[in-house]
Amino acid sequence: MTTLPCLPRGGFCQLVQVNGDRSFRLRLMEMGLLPGTRVRLLRYSDVHDLVEIIVRGCHLTLRGSEANHILVEPEAAG
Amino acid sequence: MSKAEKPPTAKGTAGRSPLVVVAGNPNTGKTTLFNQLTGQRMRVGNYPGITIDRHLGKLQLPGGTQVELADVPGAYSLAARSAEEQIALFASCGAGGYPLPDLVLVVVDATQLTRNLYLTVQLLEIGRPVIVALNMVDRLKEGGKSVDPGALSRALGVPVVPISARSKQGLPELVRAIEHALAHPASATPDPRWIPGEELEADIEAVRASLPTDWAGKDERRGRAIALWALLSIDPEDELRGIPPPLRAKVLERQAQAKAAGRDLDQEIVRSRFDWIDRAAPTFLQLDARPSRDLSERVDALLLNPWTGFPLFLVAMGILFQSLFSWADPAIGWIEDAFSWIGTKVGASLPEGFWRSLLTEGVIAGVGSVVVFLPQILLLFLFITMMEASGYMARVAFLMDRIMRLLGLNGRAFVPMLSGFACAIPAIMATRTMERRRDRMITMLVIPLMTCSARLPVYTLIIATLFPVGHWLGMPIQGLLMVFMYVFSTVVALVAAAVLSRTIFKGRPVPLLMELPPYRVPEWRTVLRETWHKGKAFLTGAGTVILTCTIALWFLLSYPKNVAMSQDYGAARTAIESQEGLSEEQREQSLANLEHKESAEHLRLSYAGRMGQAIEPALAPLGFDWKIGVGLIGAFAAREVFVSTMGLVYGVGADVDEQSQSLRDRIRRESDREGERVYTPLVGMSLMVFFALACQCMSTIAVVRRETKTWRWPLFLFAYMTVLAWTASFITYQGGRFLGLGE
Numbered sequence: 001m002t003t004l005p006c007l008p009r010g011g012f013c014q015l016v017q018v019n020g021d022r023s024f025r026l027r028l029m030e031m032g033l034l035p036g037t038r039v040r041l042l043r044y045s046d047v048h049d050l051v052e053i054i055v056r057g058c059h060l061t062l063r064g065s066e067a068n069h070i071l072v073e074p075e076a077a078g
Numbered sequence: 079m080s081k082a083e084k085p086p087t088a089k090g091t092a093g094r095s096p097l098v099v100v101a102g103n104p105n106t107g108k109t110t111l112f113n114q115l116t117g118q119r120m121r122v123g124n125y126p127g128i129t130i131d132r133h134l135g136k137l138q139l140p141g142g143t144q145v146e147l148a149d150v151p152g153a154y155s156l157a158a159r160s161a162e163e164q165i166a167l168f169a170s171c172g173a174g175g176y177p178l179p180d181l182v183l184v185v186v187d188a189t190q191l192t193r194n195l196y197l198t199v200q201l202l203e204i205g206r207p208v209i210v211a212l213n214m215v216d217r218l219k220e221g222g223k224s225v226d227p228g229a230l231s232r233a234l235g236v237p238v239v240p241i242s243a244r245s246k247q248g249l250p251e252l253v254r255a256i257e258h259a260l261a262h263p264a265s266a267t268p269d270p271r272w273i274p275g276e277e278l279e280a281d282i283e284a285v286r287a288s289l290p291t292d293w294a295g296k297d298e299r300r301g302r303a304i305a306l307w308a309l310l311s312i313d314p315e316d317e318l319r320g321i322p323p324p325l326r327a328k329v330l331e332r333q334a335q336a337k338a339a340g341r342d343l344d345q346e347i348v349r350s351r352f353d354w355i356d357r358a359a360p361t362f363l364q365l366d367a368r369p370s371r372d373l374s375e376r377v378d379a380l381l382l383n384p385w386t387g388f389p390l391f392l393v394a395m396g397i398l399f400q401s402l403f404s405w406a407d408p409a410i411g412w413i414e415d416a417f418s419w420i421g422t423k424v425g426a427s428l429p430e431g432f433w434r435s436l437l438t439e440g441v442i443a444g445v446g447s448v449v450v451f452l453p454q455i456l457l458l459f460l461f462i463t464m465m466e467a468s469g470y471m472a473r474v475a476f477l478m479d480r481i482m483r484l485l486g487l488n489g490r491a492f493v494p495m496l497s498g499f500a501c502a503i504p505a506i507m508a509t510r511t512m513e514r515r516r517d518r519m520i521t522m523l524v525i526p527l528m529t530c531s532a533r534l535p536v537y538t539l540i541i542a543t544l545f546p547v548g549h550w551l552g553m554p555i556q557g558l559l560m561v562f563m564y565v566f567s568t569v570v571a572l573v574a575a576a577v578l579s580r581t582i583f584k585g586r587p588v589p590l591l592m593e594l595p596p597y598r599v600p601e602w603r604t605v606l607r608e609t610w611h612k613g614k615a616f617l618t619g620a621g622t623v624i625l626t627c628t629i630a631l632w633f634l635l636s637y638p639k640n641v642a643m644s645q646d647y648g649a650a651r652t653a654i655e656s657q658e659g660l661s662e663e664q665r666e667q668s669l670a671n672l673e674h675k676e677s678a679e680h681l682r683l684s685y686a687g688r689m690g691q692a693i694e695p696a697l698a699p700l701g702f703d704w705k706i707g708v709g710l711i712g713a714f715a716a717r718e719v720f721v722s723t724m725g726l727v728y729g730v731g732a733d734v735d736e737q738s739q740s741l742r743d744r745i746r747r748e749s750d751r752e753g754e755r756v757y758t759p760l761v762g763m764s765l766m767v768f769f770a771l772a773c774q775c776m777s778t779i780a781v782v783r784r785e786t787k788t789w790r791w792p793l794f795l796f797a798y799m800t801v802l803a804w805t806a807s808f809i810t811y812q813g814g815r816f817l818g819l820g821e
Contacts, residue, residue, distance in 0.1 A: 022313060022344070023159050024589040029348040030155040031591065032193050042375075047384035049480045052594060057221065058190045059594040061476055066589050 004070040005051055007041040013072035015039055020069035028070070032056045039072060096260050097146045097177055098137070099169055101201060102185035103194050104152035105595050107213045109133075111185055111243040112149050115253070139257045148179075154193070156200050157310040161319040162515065167307050171204045171300055173293040174320060181259055181266070182208045188240070189214055189221040191363055192355050198234065199271055199351045203306065205299035207259050207266035208236045211252055215240040222366050229362035235268025244601070270299070272354045277339075278346055281332045285309060288328035309333070310347055315586060374469075374596040381473055391477050394470075395496055398461050402454050402500035403531065409453035417446030435636060436629070444628030447716060448621040451503050451777065452613050458497050458504040459612040460605065462511060465493075467600035471511065472592065479590060485572050486579020488517035489590075495521065495571070498528035499564075502778045506785060507616065516583045520575055522785060523795055526778045527571035527771065529564050532717040536769050537563055539721050539736040543745050544762035559766075567770045570802075616781070623780035631715050631776075634686040635723075641683045647676045671729075678729035686711045700768065700807040701761040703750060713774045720769075760819050764811040772803035 007013055015037045018025045032055050033039065043052040044064065051067040053060050102108040116135025135147045150169045151162070158164040164174075172178025182201050186194040201208055212227055231238040237255045241248030259266040274282060285305035286298075294301035312321060312329040336343040381387050421438040428434040465471040471490070479489035487495075490512045497505035505525045509518045541556050548555050654660075654668045681687050690707035697707050705727045712723030725734035725741050728748065734741045748756045773779065773796045782792040 020589075023586075024591075026157065026310065026344050026348070027589060027591050029345060030157060030196060032196065032352060034345065034349055034352060043378070043382060045382065045384050048382070048387075048477055050382070050476050052378075052382070056190070056192045057223075058193050059596075060591065061472075061594050062589070062591045063479065066591075 001071055001073055004039070004041060004053070004067045004072050005044050005064050007044075007072065007074055009041060009044065012038060012040050012075040014075065016071045016073050018070050020066065024066060024069065031058075031060060033070075038075075095144045095146050096180040097148065098181045098183055098256060098260075099148050099150050099179040100183045100185060101150040101166070101170055101197065102152060103154050103187065103190070103197055105593060106152070106185045106187040106194065107243040108149065108152055108185040111211060111213065111241070112147065114243055114246055114249055116147055137253070137256075139253060139260075141257055143257070143260070145256065145260070153197065155197060155310075156307055158307075158316075158318060159311065160317045160514075162513070164311075164318050167304070167311075170201060171206065171294070171304065173304065179206055180263070181256065182206050183211060183256065184208060185211045185213050185243075187214050188212050188225050189217050189223065191223075191225060192352075192359055195234075195355045196351055199354060200303075200307075202234065202236070202268065203270050203299075203303040205267060205270075205297065205303065207263040208234075209252075209255055209259050209266055210234065210236060210238040211243075212238055212240045213243055216242045216245065216247065224364045224366055226362045226364075233358040233361055234271070236266045271358075272350045274350065275346070277336070277341065278343075278350075281309060281336065281343070282306060284332055285325070285328055288322075288325045290322050290325065306347060310344060317585075377597055378473070378594070381470070382476070387473075387477060391474065395493075398458075398493070399496060399499065401457050401461070402497060402504070406453040406457055406500075410450055413450050413453070414446065417442060417449070421446075432639075436632070439636070440629040440632040441625070443632070444625040447628055447777070448617065448624045451501065451616065454501050455504040455507065455616055456609055456613050458508060459609045462493065462508055463605045463608045464600050466511070467598065467605060469595045469597045472594055475592075476590075476594075485575045486583075487520060487575055488512050488514065491517060491521040495525060495528065498525040498530065498571075501530050501532070502526045502528070502775065503616075503620070503781050506778065506781045507612065509785065514588070516579075516585050519786070519791070520578045520583050522782055523578060523791070523798075524571045524575045526773055526775065526795065526799065527567055527574060529567040529770065530717075532775070533563075533769055535718040535736040536713075536720050537766055539724075539741070539745075540762045540766055542736070543742040544757055544759050563766055563770055566767075570771060574802075616784075620777065620780040620784045623783060624777050627776040627780070628715060631686075631712070634689070635681065635684055635712060637685055638683075641680075643676070643679055643683070647672060674729040677726055681708065681726050696804075699812065700804065701758075701764045701811040702768075703756055705748075705756075706765065710768075710772075710774065713769075714776050716777070717769065717774050720774075760811060760814040763814065764807045767810045768803045768807040770803075771799055771806055773799035 001016055004013070015033055015035055017035060018028050018033070037055060040054040041051070042054055042059070043050070045051075046064065049064040051062050051064050053062070053067075100108060100112055112133060112135065115137050133149045137145045137147050139145060148169065150166050153163060153166045156167045156170065158167060165176075168174035168176045170179065170182055182204070184198050184201055186198060198208070198210060210230070212225065212230070215225070218224055225240075227238045227240045237259060239248055239252045239255050241252055243249075282302050282305045285308050286294075286301040289301055289304055289308075294304055308321075308325060308329050309332065311318060312326055313333070314330065333343055381390060421442045424442060425434055425438040428437065462471070465474065471493075474492065475489035477489070478492040482489050482491055491509070493511070494505045494508040497508055502525050505528075506522050509521045509525075512518045512521065537560060541559050545556055545559060550558065650672055651669065654665060654672065657665075660668070682691075687704075687708055689711055690709075691704040693707050694702075694704040697703070697710075702710075705724075708727055709720045709723045712726075713720035721736050721741070722734060724745070725738070728741065728744045730738070730740045730744050745757050746755075750756050779792040779796060782795055783789060786792070
């Protein structure tokens, strides 16, 4: 288990848990990020503190610092 | 703030035309569809949160009935954390003073179907008739998906009409479906799609019992939907409005109980909805191929890359800034010339007196000072609408987020703040691109601190007149001073933003979570229409205030007319004209001198002159005399007017600019009653600091009034900037004197 920004670029994972405050968790869940949802990390930029992911076919961006609250289970490469 | 906060007044139930509300996620083309259905001109963009005002329109059904259309702010969910987001629920279920809709039209992006259905499922819970407009079906292929509208309709239990709002495909069918659903509401009102578990059921009923009676009336189903909303939305730190304390207490109690029992209430509710969607999805949604967003991804690889993205962003901003600063210039020049030509023509055809003066110097000059803003406003909004419609604005928000967050600002505040270097008026109007009121307010209140182009003539005059042409460390002193003024104002603006965001506009940090829409080629007609709409809104909204102020200033500067002068100028003029032994040139010169002297004295005796003298005690600690005070009052029309007002005050004529040698010489010679020089470099510095920080611009006040729809904020802006300017000038002048820089 690891945090979302630690995933290799282009890697897939299953969402395990979202920490952080309630409004952040709720916002994520309502965009379809629930435990068990498949997420793909598309881009991570430390310089811009930016993470771009694909969930349910939709491109979402969030702050890297906030993405650290998202715990995921990486899928085996293949 | 916006119309959205004022619930539209419902007409009497008898004979009221049916109300259809249009809801949907951001970026679904809801606004375009609304436009197509009502023919009303509205903003169309391609990034989240564009709808701030509530839009209303009318739709004529084929059967002859007229339907009222109202849009619901775009949202991913009805759950709300702020008063602004709360509108979505109230408008869809007729609570909090909003009328109960007869039909809810949900606009759904077919290419992002499962996420869009989350809102749809929530709306179905309310129990009002629902129709789904399945938009962007023409784009499904590029996403490698296909959707079966019939199967979707069966799954949801409501009519589903595939459309493409951009190409107007499917609109007649949609209108017929609206007509049918209004006539047969039961056909569009299915049972809720999911059934809560036992524990959640108890929570819902407990909260429902605490709802205010006017929110859901006797409608049990609507009450349950609002109870679910309350369970997700209310918490000790929410910024919702009008939640009755018993309801709040009940929700907090149930949340605490659930937590104590080890339940995750939020997740239970959200998951129930998504579980239904995921179970039903295979019946209507097929994935045919891997989704391809090749082009968008390749562009993003460049524009969001840390190494190339930022320089490319700077290039884009450079072009934007250049266009505001120099491309708008010729157009501004034409407008000024045109209005002065009209003024001269009208003036020549009227007899001298009050009406001529009012018409030419008040009304025509006033209209001119409004229209002169149009080139910059149109250019800026042309850029902004293109950035929005293409999808680049969403990226800019992210590129700038990290830096702007340090100042307590939104990433989107960058474009308005940069535009502030050209002119605060279009820049303040551009704050509309931010969804949160707090972000808009902070940006709006610091933009007038940026060094706008109208301050340049004032700085040029002061620097060239009072500071030596020389070098310091190999750099020209005068140029350095100019650079210093820019740096100074920028630093003050950024500090002010940081302070405002930590004091008056203190708020919880909001997580940034948003969609990056695929890049799209902007639709030209929409962009141009939108740009023009902005210009028109400025003319009608802020224009009237600016015009009124110009007329008021004209009056202050030219009245009273019949006052006792120190000498009889008419007689003096006759004397010069009849004096012998003067060459034609000398005679003209003497007459001109006399005229300048007369207008200088007239200005001194005018209301503005008296005001200048009245405020002199307040200005003296800054090193200013009453003549500078008059200049400051005149500069309220526009900062650069300071230069010509000083020309008038010093009797060298109003026809001067910052390059005039006569004005510079006269300013250097100016001495006070004791014979001391009025203008030292220290006074010049103090004056520039004052100009950098004071809100010497009635147009700024007018446009802030238009954007905030109240007088409170423009007055606050004026007050805080004046206090800031006075204090900073005081420190500059008195501190300088203390250090012995006074001479």
